[in-house]
Amino acid sequence: MKNALITISTIIDRLNERVGRGVAWLTTVLVLVIVYDVAARYLFNTSSAGIVELEWHLFSFIFLLGAAYALKHDRHVRVDVFYQNFSPKKQAWVNLIGTLLFLIPFCVVAMVAAWKFTINAWTIQEGSPDPGGLPARYVVKAAIPLGFLLLLLQAISLFIRSLLTLTETARSYD
Structure with a gap:
């Protein structure tokens, strides 16, 4: 049973590691798009709704698909005032x-x-309501349930690892 749990947790961790590393490259793309947007605005006095939407689409992908990676590496927001001083067993609890x-x-x-929201967006092939906006808003909306699925999987991995920490600790005191 323990080996099966470790295997499940490892598979989830590897999946979110790959997704997270892939999504991390979107931060570079986002920076380049923002630099282009700023240069276009201030040097050429021009702007595009599509570029602005691309910025928030990229940020959405980074945030949604990177959340599980952040949880995996314990980089999520947590009030660490007490937690950091807890023993590994208390942290596991x-x-x-x-x-x-x-x-x-x-x-x-x-x-x-998000599922109904996403299905509706795909059904109507939702695009931007703004002139010059991006045509495939439904793709970004699909990242919502996908991001939460990845986060759910990572939560399961965290649960498994916490459970194993507690059971190992309990065995070591017997």
């Missing part, structure tokens, strides 16, 4: 309970809510 009571249910609710 915090992670286990927080994941089970808050993170997993939140991911499920977000995925269910």
